[in-house]
Amino acid sequence: MSATLKQKPALSVWNPFRVSVLDRYLLKQLLLPFLFGVAAFSSIGVSVGALFDLIRKITTVNLPFEIxxxxxxxxxxxxxSYALPMSTLLATLMMYSRLSTDSELIALRSAGMSLYRxxxxxxxxxxMITLTSFAFNEAIVPAANYRATTTLETALKADTKKFQEENILSSEYAEVKGEDGKTKRVLSRIFYASEFNGDSLSGLTVLDFSQTGLTQIISADAAKWEVAKGRWKFSDGTIYVVSPDGSYRNIFKFAEQEIQLPRTPLDLANRKQDWMEMNIAELQEALALANSTGDEKQAYKMRLRIQQKLAIPFICLVFGVIGSTLGMRPQRSGKGTSFAISILIIFGYYLVSFxxxxxxxxxxxxxxxxxxxxxxxxxGLGGLLLSRASR
Structure with a gap:
């Protein structure tokens, strides 16, 4: 009589290229609460953050209803974009909590399924939500924020000048190799304009130290950036060339003169957008501008905002791992408890982020x-909770 060997159930291995019946079931169970969360959290957010303020503006400052x-x-x-990570947390917490409450997790683990699987x-x-969030925050959110800000400012007849009107000062630096072979950063040009009207600069003085052994001083009544030619057109000015001994080597007066200088002063004069109104490419342009003018504080801030633009979408992954792990714990609670736990986790995470x-x-x-x-x-917290739950 042959003995029957009792085999252990085979462990299921996750294959992202093959969607099993179980995977389809779990993804379907996740999708509905996720969509509910997006609708709920975004509705609450836009009501508290925008709707009430717009209603107040309609009644107090006569903001047109259509605007x-x-x-x-x-x-x-x-x-x-705020609702995507919150909805991920809510969906995973609700779905795995329901599986735990209905003992479906016990049945799946009895069949050889690990918690990791x-x-x-x-x-x-x-x-997938992380990638969607990144694309959404890059392509749609900054442009919509900027359009909303400018539309509201125009409608309220606020100060819609998107530029600095007076005292535009720009300092530029260059990398120079010293006698010791080391590269150092030296001042190469100072650009000052007394006024800017949104189209041209007036009352200009430019000190140019970029040529070795010579200092060039440009004084002009006005200057305008020629977009097609990529250079400045100065009007009614004088160019002074100063030799190393301090004497004037040359003096040249002009009615109009095209001069090849960077457009940095114009970029400084124009309206500075909030970082939530810029995507990563625009933040990198702002970083390059800050570096060229020697504004270390602004450059540091732009580097921080670029890293935050990259890191923020990963909140979805963090909340997904934490929500799934907490939901797998044995419990007899309903959807209301899952919603309350979600709020606490969201508050804690954003407190740490702040x-x-x-x-x-x-x-x-x-x-x-x-x-x-x-x-x-x-x-790390999600991994720790998952490790403890799998024991």
Whole structure:
């Protein structure tokens, strides 16, 4: 009589290129609460953050209703971007809590499924939401925010001048190799304009030290940037060339003169957008401008904002891991408890993010640390909870 060997159930391995029946089931269960969360959180956010303020402006400062409606819809993308990570947390917490409450997790684990395998669909969905959030925050949110701001300012007849009107000062630096072979940063040009009317600069003085052994001084009544030629057109001015001994080597007066200089002063004079109104490419342009003018404080801030633009979408992954792990714990609670836990986790995460952002702006943390510490802390916490739950 042959003995029957009792085999252990085979462990299921996650394959992202093959969607099993279980994966489809879990992803379907995640999708509905996720969509509910996006609708709920974005509605709450836009109501508290935009709707009430627009209603107040309609009643107190006579903001036209059609303009208010336009601004309202332009502000919705911002609150959808806020809702994506919150909805990921809510969806994973609700779905795995329901599986735990209905004993479906016990049945799946009895069939050989590990917690790591069961969490994979949620991690996969969280990564997809992370990529979606990044694309959404780059392509749609900054443009919508900027359009909403300018539309509201124009409608309220506020100070819609998007530029600095007076005392535009620009300093430029160059990298020069010294006699010791080391590269050092030296001042190459100072550009000053007394006024800017949105089209041209007036009352200009330019000190140019870029040519070795010579100092060039340009004084002009006005200057305008020629877009097609990529250079400045100065009007009614004088060029002084000063030799190393301090004497004037040459004096040249002109009615109009095209001069090849960087457009940095014009960029400084134009309206500075808020970082939430810029994508990464625009932030990098602002960083290059700050570096060229020697504004270390602004350059540091731009580096921080660039890192935050990269790190913020990963909140979706963090919340997905934490929500899944907490939901797998044995419990007999309903959807209301899941919603309350979501609020607490969201509050804690954004509190840590606010503290790190403040420490980053104070230069106590580097830009990378300030932007990424909340993400790595969240992933570490999720990994710890998952490890403890799998024992």
């Amino acid at each position: 208010a409606l336009q601004v309202f819809f332009l502000q919705i993308p911002l609150y959808i 069961l969490i994979m669909p949620a991690v996969f969905l969280s990564l 503290i790190c952002d403040s420490l980053g702006l104070l230069a106590i943390f580097s830009p990378i640390m300030a932007a990424w510490i909340p993400t790595f802390l969240g992933l």
